[in-house]
Amino acid sequence: MSWTDERVETLKRMWSEGQSASAIAKELGGVTRNAVIGKVHRLGLSNRNDDPEPAPAAAPEPVAAAPVADRKPTAKPAAAPVAAAPAPRPEPTPAAAPVAEAVEAEEPSTQPAFVPVPRRPIVPAGQPLPPQPSANEISPEALASVREVEKRAKKLTLMELTERTCKWPIGDPATDKFWFCGLPSVAGKPYCEAHVGVAFQPMSSRRDRRR
């Protein structure tokens, strides 16, 4: 694969959107995240800010004379003049997303007018715990297992979830006492061993348990 204008454009777009190098590499295909990062640097868009160049630094910048025989020392060259501005990253929400990205509406700067979808603050008052299937349908063993496991939950936040962390919600979303299990998920499943046990049950099992 080579860096065609189109691929570079995709790279630029995704990078500016705050996408990670690996995500971009995955999207482009045929390249690794290293390749993407390398390209990003060569294109000079490594730092998300804009200023073209700090301009002529009055000070003659004393160059480090160290010859760097092999390479490994590379002591971090005293942090460069980083913009103190906190400038938060866009970082697209993972929840919003896998929508059609293929569409290439090449409309000149007609950025879609952010449609303000009115959102009801779905925060209920009571204590409505998410999925939690009614207890009377779960095997006692599985329940016990879950209670035990949830004590060891890694308590991850939404942003910390990955394809291989258990996404079972624990606690009340309306309060601070809410997090996701986060333990290693079963390959191919969204939950860890214990939670898979209560999330997926054979039909027969459910029927037998039915009143």
Next chain:
DNA sequence: CCCTGATTCGC
């Protein structure tokens, strides 16, 4: 461990 981006340097 998982994942980030940053850098170097042989090709």
Next chain:
DNA sequence: GCGAATCAGG
């Protein structure tokens, strides 16, 4: 210019 290997960090 390219990107694997490596580094540094969360």
